[in-house]
Amino acid sequence: xxxxxxxxxxxxxxxxxxxxxxxxxxxxxxxxxxxxxxxxxxxxxxxxxxxxxxxxxxxxxxxxxxxxxxxxxxxxxxxxxxxxxxxxxxxxxxxxxxxxxxxxxxxxxxxxxxxxxxxxxxxxxxxxxxxxxxxxxxxxxxxxxxxxxxxxxxxxxxxxxxxxxxxxxxxxxxxxxxxxxxxxxxxxxxxxxxxxxxxxxxxxxxxxxxxxxxxxxxxxxxxxxxxxxxxxxxxxxxxxxxxxxxxxxxxxxxxxxxxx
Amino acid sequence: xxxxxxxxxxxxxxxxxxxxxxxxxxxxxxxxxxxxxxxxxxxxxxxxxxxxxxxxxxxxxxxxxxxxxxxxxxxxxxxxxxxxxxxxxxxxxxxxxxxxxxxxxxxxxxxxxxxxxxxxxxxxxxxxxxxxxxxxxxxxxxxxxxxxxxxxxxxxxxxxxxxxxxxxxxxxxxxxxxxxxxxxxxxxxxxxxxxxxxxxxxxxxxxxxxxxxxxxxxxxxxxxxxxxxxxxxxxxxxxxxxxxxxxxxxxxxxxxx
Numbered sequence: 178x179x180x181x182x183x184x185x186x187x188x189x190x191x192x193x194x195x196x197x198x199x200x201x202x203x204x205x206x207x208x209x210x211x212x213x214x215x216x217x218x219x220x221x222x223x224x225x226x227x228x229x230x231x232x233x234x235x236x237x238x239x240x241x242x243x244x245x246x247x248x249x250x251x252x253x254x255x256x257x258x259x260x261x262x263x264x265x266x267x268x269x270x271x272x273x274x275x276x277x278x279x280x281x282x283x284x285x286x287x288x289x290x291x292x293x294x295x296x297x298x299x300x301x302x303x304x305x306x307x308x309x310x311x312x313x314x315x316x317x318x319x320x321x322x323x324x325x326x327x328x329x330x331x332x333x334x335x336x337x338x339x340x341x342x343x344x345x346x347x348x349x350x351x352x353x354x355x356x357x358x359x360x361x362x363x364x365x366x367x368x369x370x371x372x373x374x375x376x377x378x379x380x381x382x383x384x385x386x387x388x389x390x391x392x393x394x395x396x397x398x399x400x401x402x403x404x405x406x407x408x409x410x411x412x413x414x415x416x417x418x419x420x421x422x423x424x425x426x427x428x429x430x431x432x433x434x435x436x437x
Numbered sequence: 438x439x440x441x442x443x444x445x446x447x448x449x450x451x452x453x454x455x456x457x458x459x460x461x462x463x464x465x466x467x468x469x470x471x472x473x474x475x476x477x478x479x480x481x482x483x484x485x486x487x488x489x490x491x492x493x494x495x496x497x498x499x500x501x502x503x504x505x506x507x508x509x510x511x512x513x514x515x516x517x518x519x520x521x522x523x524x525x526x527x528x529x530x531x532x533x534x535x536x537x538x539x540x541x542x543x544x545x546x547x548x549x550x551x552x553x554x555x556x557x558x559x560x561x562x563x564x565x566x567x568x569x570x571x572x573x574x575x576x577x578x579x580x581x582x583x584x585x586x587x588x589x590x591x592x593x594x595x596x597x598x599x600x601x602x603x604x605x606x607x608x609x610x611x612x613x614x615x616x617x618x619x620x621x622x623x624x625x626x627x628x629x630x631x632x633x634x635x636x637x638x639x640x641x642x643x644x645x646x647x648x649x650x651x652x653x654x655x656x657x658x659x660x661x662x663x664x665x666x667x668x669x670x671x672x673x674x675x676x677x678x679x680x681x682x683x684x685x686x687x688x689x690x691x692x693x694x
Contacts, residue, residue, distance in 0.1 A: 189638065204638050207673050312577045313584060346578045348454075368575050368612075368634070369666040371456050371659075393638040398669030406663030408457050 178419035180212040181205065181397065182306070182339070183365035183389030184248075186240050187219050194219060194240035201393060202247060208397045211419065212437070214389070215240055216251040216279035216306070224283045224319065227261035230254055234269050241274060249426070251277040251306060256290040263297055270303050276429050277304025282317060287325035295333050302428040305338045306363070310345035323353035330357035337425055339387065342366045347373045351380050358385075361421065366391030369399045374407035374417070383413035387422050438472045441668070442689035444568075444631045445608050445656030446476040446508070448499050449492075451573075452485060453580050458660025461503040467664055468507055474686070475693070476507050477568070477606075479538040483513020484573065490524055497532050509693075511536045511568055515544045516552040522559065529563040535693060536566030538608075540573070542585040549592040557596055561603040566692060569593075571610040571618060572634070573661065590618040597625050604629070604692050609658060611635040611644075623648050629692060631656025632684070633667055641674035641684070650680045654689045 184201060191197035197219070205213060218233030225233065230253045237250045252269035254262035269275040278298060284290060286307045298305050307329075309321045316322060323344035330338055336359060343362040344350020347370070354360040362377055362385060377386045390400040404414050423437060430437050446468070450459050458464035459481075468476055478500060482492035493512035500508035512528035514521055514537050528534040537560065541548060548569075560567045571588040579585065590607065597603065604627055610618045611634040622628045631654040635644055644653060657667040671681055 201638065204673060204675070207675060208669070310577070313579050313581055314577070367578070369663045370574075370578075371458070371661060371663050372454060375457070390638075395636050396638055396640050396666075396670055396673060398673040399636060399666040402663040402666035402669055405669070406665035 178415075178423070179208075179210045179388065180214070180419040180422045181210050181390050181392070182214050182363055182387050182422055183341070184213045184215050184392045185217055185394065186215060186236065187217060187221055188393040194236045195242060198240040198244055198248070202244060205392075205397060208401060210397060211247070213248045214251055214277070215248050217253045217281070223281070223317075224257070225253065225255050227255070227258050227265070231265060234265065234275075237275075238269070238273065245274065249277070250275040251279045251304065253279045253281070254294065255283040256280065256288060256294055257284055259290060259293060262294055266294070266297050266301070266303070270301050274433070276426055276433070277306055280305070280307045282308060282320045284319050285325045286321040287328040291329060292332070295329070295336055299333070299336045302432055304426060304429070305336065306341055307338065308341040309350065310342055311349055312345065323350040326360060327353050327357050330354065330360045334359055337361065339363050342391075343373065343377065348376065351377050355380050361385040361387050361425070363387055363389045364403050364417070365389030365400055366395050369402045369406070371406065374403050375409060378407070378409045378413055383409070383416045384421055386417045387425075388418045440472045440474045440686055441655050442686045442693070443468065443473045443476040443657050443659070443667075444606055444654045444689050445633050445658050446478045447481050447661065448478055448496060448508075449481045451481050451661060453583070456660040461499045461508075464660050465503055465505055465507060467659065469505065471664060471668060473507060475509055475689070477511050477536065477689075478508045479511045479513060479568070483515070483538065484540050484543045487518065489513050489515055489518060490527060493524065493528060493532065510534050511538045511566070513538055513540070514556065515539070516550065516556055517544050517546055521552070522555075525556065525559045525563070525565070529565055534565070536568060538568040538570060540570045541588045542572070547592065548588065548590060548596070554596055557600050557603060561600045566604045566606060568606045568608055570608045572612060573609065575612060587612060588618075591621050593628075594621055594625055597627060601627060603627055606631060606654060606692070608656065609634045611640075619647065626652075628652065629654050629688070632670060633658035633662055635670065639674055641670050642676055645676060645680060650683050651688055653684050654692070655685050
């Protein structure tokens with residue numbers, strides 16, 4: 178079982194979201210990937226207005242149309258627009274088929290603007306995915322550091338969250354959230370640098386590591402290699418490739434009556 | 438078993454992290470497991486060591502002692518060191534190496550450096566393959582005290598007009614910030630690209646649409662990268678078996694001949 182936590186339609190070719198999704202699924206099939214999580218639309222923006230994130234989420238909903246048996250959608254929101262984001266969570270998750278949220282670089286995730294969003298997601302059992310990248314030359318103003326995620330996770334120790342990209346600079350990212358048992362790491366979207374999965378396995382355990390690719394900008398293959406090539410037990414690899422994400426998503430899937 | 442010629446392998450220690458495979462015997466075990474029959478092998482010692490002649494001697498010894506006939510040494514040359522020409526001479530004439538590898542960014546020069554043109558001429562005279570490492574690590578995750586930009590290959594296209602028979606292999610150039618090198622060098626028929634940092638879904642297939650497949654070489658960047666990445670990218674590509682065979686072994690075999 179392989180579930181990919183982290184995919185985008187923007188970087189896949191195609192005239193429509195539907196065509197882009199078909200293209201992605203075809204190539205995921207080559208790699209034996211069963212399910213894809215999709216977020217953000219065909220044209221990204223760092224700091225989207227409510228109109229913009231609604232449009233991007235509509236595109237994801239369109240992409241999912243023929244692929245509900247193969248893909249899940251996460252709603253893209255902007256914590257700077259608190260009420261509009263909560264409304265979008267209700268539209269896409271409570272009343273729609275989506276199963277989580279994607280937070281990108283509009284605002285750092287240690288901000289208290291996120292609190293009502295986290296609380297609403299917890300009520301809905303929705304997945305909280307936060308992009309994080311620690312850039313050595315300096316982060317952009319709204320871009321979250323792994324330590325920002327640790328702050329948020331400390332405020333909500335019972336709410337599961339995912340540290341996108343393992344923080345980019347993964348040796349620091351893993352350390353930053355090591356003590357936050359409610360945080361899992363996303364292996365997607367950085368070079369297949371040897372040792373990342375071994376360190377995560379050693380420091381936080383297999384159950385807190387989730388495979389993702391960041392397709393189509395990244396290759397499924399290079400990111401799968403972080404699991405297949407790791408010097409960890411085979412049982413841990415299997416857990417990372419799919420069951421960990423499935424376990425995290427099961428409450429909301431069951432609430433929606435989705436078989437997976 | 439499927440076989441590979443891996444054009445991007447490196448021995449010894451990366452200064453900032455221990456790697457599975459930074460012991461030669463362990464690395465060779467991984468390469469053999471996946472069917473690598475030949476690996477063009479540099480040394481991480483060549484990135485920062487000033488005694489680069491010593492680094493190249495150790496590379497020779499390691500390849501000879503533990504290489505199982507797979508490891509083909511590519512010594513390092515740093516044109517900012519005194520008497521660097523002697524390192525080229527030793528690699529070619531004493532060690533009988535088939536190629537050398539340079540790290541212009543870590544060695545602190547641009548490709549329009551006067552001595553770089555001299556290096557091209559020396560490689561051409563000795564029929565050495567020249568590997569240019571555009572990067573080793575993503576610029577964003579480098580050590581704060583050791584930040585180096587990817588190599589800008591713009592000057593190379595003009596320089597190579599004087600050396601149409603020199604074989605140049607560009608390593609680790611496809612990162613988002615360095616992808617522009619492909620456009621600059623796509624017209625140079627004697628320049629080859631290995632795939633270790635090529636990304637995007639089916640990225641090898643789209644690369645083969647931009648440059649002739651005959652100029653694409655298999656490369657893993659092991660042990661810095663998980664070796665499996667390069668193999669799986671070929672699986673993902675959807676290219677024909679004929680084209681895959683060219684990338685896996687045939688193109689590199691022709692360049693090495």
